[in-house]
Amino acid sequence: MSSSNLQLEAPLDPAFKVERRTATGRGDLLEVSMGPQHPSTHGVFRMDVVLDGERVTKLKPVFGYLHRNHEKIAENTTYLGSMPYTDRLDYFCSLTNNWAYALTVEKLAGLQPPERAEYIRVITAEFTRLQNHVCLIGFLLQDMGASGTPLMYAFREREAILDLFESLTGARMMCNYMRFGGCRVDLPSGWLDQASKVVDRFPRFLDEFDRLISGNEILAARTQGVGVLPRELAVSASVTGPVLRASGVNYDIRKVDKYGIYDRFSFRVPLGDHGDVYDRYMVRVLEMHESLAILKSALRDIPPGPIMDPKAKLRSFKPKAGEAYGRIESAKGELGFYVISDGSANPYRYRVRPPSLINLTVLEDMCVGHTVADAVIILGSIDIVLGEVDR
């Protein structure tokens, strides 16, 4: 991220240094390899932790178990051919991944999606954010040991959103919906009514969740003051998304870049002051409320019209030589694609900036000094998807 975009309310402390708490040296240390097969590492992720009793004194994240060579494969397929692969990056948010990639290639090829397509993109992206955050808080509580109840409620609500995706794109998770210069198909008839119904029903779930867990003493005890990410560290490690905002930095690419048509919607960006797990949880809950506001106005205002830029081509698509970096605010943070074209049908260079991976780099700093049980929920609060981390 370029620093010019980042407007801090207070200057960063130049004397800030990461304090690495080390072993207390009271006894023998226990080295545990948590993962890659572990119930709560969210996939095939490994944490090599050194424990002093139950306290983590050292933590080494090890990833790459799910490496699929996505970037190299993309250099060997056509521009369009990479689109379905982007679904599989962060498999919770295929539609935002699609958008980020389409945005980049549109920059490269000079395409401009029509207005209706932009509205559809905003609607689907906000739905994606909703279902991602819903699942995340479900998983977080599952990591905390709630025996499935919050997760099941979360999945119940996600189901309705996935049904919407299916009736629009044909697939529930691997949507492969956006195209360079627009969207693949128009909304089927009745889709908008169905979507409004889902949006109207959603606050009921949020309230229910609030009653179920937000006031829970155990949740507060487990999360408040745990895994604090200082503002300075968050900024210097390029952490983005809700994790950064929970540390109190106002940085949301929807506001900074105003990509798509986000400048037309009025929404607020929730910020936390403590930067602990509880703030990350609450920031996401509040973000869902804001997403609902965006969805409401987008569903109301969506205009008729075409959904594809007339200049767009499907077959033999060859953007002129050049490079482009496109980024969006995905549910997990800044998702960027960097594509270099040499004028042929395949990109010359293709690179993904996955938010999960970059956010994961501060894991050790957050975990050291806390217990194993905390390390698990801190990892859960970062919201990683291994498909995106390992690519």
Next chain:
Amino acid sequence: MLGTGLIKGMAETARNFVGSFLEEDRLTTVEYPEERIPAKEAARSFPFLVFDGDDAEKGLRCVACQICEKECPPQCIFILKDTAKKPDFVGKMQFQPKVFDIDVSVCMSCQICVEVCPFEAIKMDVDFELSRFDRFEGLLIHKDELSKPNSYFRKIHPTDAAAVDANLAAEKAKAEAKAVADAAAKAKAASAAAAGLAAPAKPAAAAPPPPPTPADPILKSASSSTAGPGLAETGSGKTHAPAHGS
């Protein structure tokens, strides 16, 4: 006070416990083999080949152009061209695939083959129960199994199929009109009689039966964009009243 949050949470779980017996939208489980959700129209599983008429060999729309083979991201399609040409639905002589295999264990159901096909020959199926006992040969699906009649396509994707049929019919009409016009032009060249005036009237009579359902503009746009961006701009809601109701 200690415990109030817990008690609130327990009240909520109790409400859900009771609600799962009473409210439909709380208990969303569908017990799969006995109950099924009706397939969504846009749903997709794996590709199949469409043929017209009754004979899979003769009516196959695929002309073995191999565009899908090239565009397929995971490269799961294998096509071998036949040497002999056969007439297609317009009557033009075209190649046909001798071998057309799709490895469904590799296929990722992305629908790109459908989008790039210029001949409306490959479409997405909705059948997802494809488990086989043999995971190597069994999941390599051959042409004879892939070929499914147009009536099946109409059944699983009615709006899409209607638009495709309309397009094809229009194309066929155009081609026939052109053929007739060509013939007429030839005839005109041969004998400079009033044959040229009769020509435009003929294709209407020679045109195939009209498409099964009148093409709704929205539905048409939904399907036509699958046929390529060139067509997408045509119907995308110049008359869009129902789509953006609320």
Next chain:
Amino acid sequence: MIEWADQIFVLLKREILLLVPVALQPLASILLSVGPIMGVFATLFAATTVLERKGLGRIQNRLGPNRVGPFGLLQPLADGIKAIIKEDVVPYRTDRVLHTLAPILIMVAALLAYSVLPLGRNMVALDLDAGVLFFFAAGATTELAIFMAGWSSRNKYALLGAMRAIAQMISYEIPLILSTVGVLMAAGTLSTTGIVEAQSGYSGLFPNWYVLTPWGFAGFFLFLIAATAEANRSPFDLPEGESELVAGYFTEYSGFKFAMFFFGEYLGLFAANALAITLFLGGWNAPLQILDWVPSYLWFFAKLLFLIGLSIWVRGTTPRLRADQLMNFAWKFMLPMSLVNILASGLWRFTGDGVLGWLVCGSLVAGSYYALGLNLAPKNAVTKRIYRFAT
């Protein structure tokens, strides 16, 4: 007729014993007591697993198991067959003797505790004068079994789980026992049958149960919480800690040994709940005088099922505590609270059960609950956080 229905099992045993030669009568008497206990509680275990899965399912808006038999009622049978035919994997470097003994010991220890529980009028296997003491002595043996399992597995997760289990169970043993002291003082006996007798009879509409006094009410909940911790149930399931320690001390167990651990754990839960019924809920006494005709053992099992349902309900709601918070809770809340409770039960003796008693004891218990609850909250915890919004 009512008398006969109530005493049918006692009479049956007497009749059968008369058929046996005198020399063998003591042995036969033991078998006739032990056999039914094992049979009944094994059945209850099977019923509870299906009840728990179905109940949790409904709490989570799912159906729960419904494939084996009508309404999934034969599910435990399928589970049992699966457990038996599964391979019994014993890792290479384990201590084989301890590894095999641990699941047997946990069952033996849990079953021993049943010998002093009065399941109905005149239905107690071993009417010891120090029955309550025997119960705690036998129950404490499970700690040994758990540590054997964790230590012999030579697995880091198992070791961590065993460490947690020992710390947790020893800490909660103290409030568990202290919370019963009030009852022992009021009843003036350590015999379980004596305690039940002391609670028989009715004053007005209400039965003379100890739970219907301020100190008994507090003691009942203290006992239940401590018993939940002793039985490693959610929210105190840290020794298993699925999301942190995979399966805790039985990580390396599979097949039938795993099932035995499961069985032992549930037997421990039933035993603790049964003792809670004996001490606080009037044992096998009917709650209303007009319902006195219902056989006593039915009342006992009805109360037991109620408590099991309560623990399923709690499990479906709460996340898990962290190890240090668990200790804090035991030593900073449970222990002082149970000490205050003993004081309250002593005062009750002098104030009587009139308005004065309720006022004095009730305010003592409620006040100390409130004060200790405040003390338990972390110093920096904010109950209601305010979030900023950037626009």
